[in-house]
Structures are given as structure tokens and as C-alpha cells.
Amino acid sequence: METIREKIAYLRGIIDGDPSIKDDRVRFLFERILLVLDDITDDLENVVMAQEELEDYVGEIDFDLANLEDDFYQDSEDKEFDKCFPEEPMIEMECPSCQEVVCFDEGFLYDDDVQITCPNCSTVIFDTREVDDLDFEDDEN
Numbered sequence: 001m002e003t004i005r006e007k008i009a010y011l012r013g014i015i016d017g018d019p020s021i022k023d024d025r026v027r028f029l030f031e032r033i034l035l036v037l038d039d040i041t042d043d044l045e046n047v048v049m050a051q052e053e054l055e056d057y058v059g060e061i062d063f064d065l066a067n068l069e070d071d072f073y074q075d076s077e078d079k080e081f082d083k084c085f086p087e088e089p090m091i092e093m094e095c096p097s098c099q100e101v102v103c104f105d106e107g108f109l110y111d112d113d114v115q116i117t118c119p120n121c122s123t124v125i126f127d128t129r130e131v132d133d134l135d136f137e138d139d140e141n
């Protein structure tokens with residue numbers, strides 16, 4: 001395919017070789033226009049080059065990110081994450097007795113009368129009533 005540069009060179013050849021263009025003023029204007037076209041082509045080529053570099057760079061970032069995601073989710077599967085529902089905001093707490101990692105819905109933190117117990121040893125890990133007692137001690141006494 002003919003490049004823009006080749007089209008401009010072709011046009012310049014026609015104008016230079018055309019004996020019917022005798023007026024110096026017209027020839028001067030044609031030449032100025034062709035120079036502007038050269039400038040535009042230079043700028044455009046620079047933009048295209050910068051764009052290609054950017055695409056390569058983004059491609060590398062995308063590749064690295066995919067690797068990181070693979071590593072991250074592979075690690076997660078090996079651990080306790082299967083017990084959770086990752087699409088919900090989850091709280092993760094370690095049981096003080098048996099160190100079992102327990103996951104529960106973040107929403108439970110704001111509910112009344114919720115007690116989270118360790119599925120492994122039944123130790124109470126989180127109790128909303130204890131939190132309320134601490135926060136509103138003055139009001140209740």
C-alpha cells in the first residue's frame with residue numbers, strides 16, 4: 001500500500017515537472033503546502049511510533065497482571081478461601097483457640113445479636129452484644 005510519504009513525493013514530482021506551472025508565486029505556494037504535509041506526516045509517524053510502544057508496554061503489563069492473578073488465585077484455592085463466598089465482602093478472623101481461619105459476611109458486623117463461633121472448636125469468635133456493651137455502656141447503666 002502506498003504510504004502518505006510516497007503520495008506526497010508523487011505529488012511533488014508532478015508539480016516540479018509540470019511546465020504549465022510557470023508562475024513563481026503558485027510554485028512557491030505549492031511548495032509551502034507540500035512542506036506542511038511533510039510536517040504533518042512527521043508528527044503522525046511519531047504518534048504512531050509512540051502508540052505502538054505504549055501498546056507493547058500495556059501488553060506486557062497485562063501479561064504480568066495475568067501471571068499475578070494466576071498466582072494469587074491459585075494460592076487462595078490452597079487455603080481457607082473455599083469456605084467463603086468471594087463475591088461478598090467477607091471478614092476473616094482467626095480463632096483464638098485453634099487458629100482456624102473463619103470467614104463470615106461483613107454484614108454480620110452491623111446486625112444485632114449475632115454470634116460467630118468457630119466451626120472447628122465452637123469458641124465464640126465474634127459477638128455483636130459484646131461490641132454493643134462496650135460502645136453503649138454509659139447509656140445502659
Ligand SMILES: [Zn+2]
Nearest residue numbers: 095098118121
Ligand atoms: Zn477454633
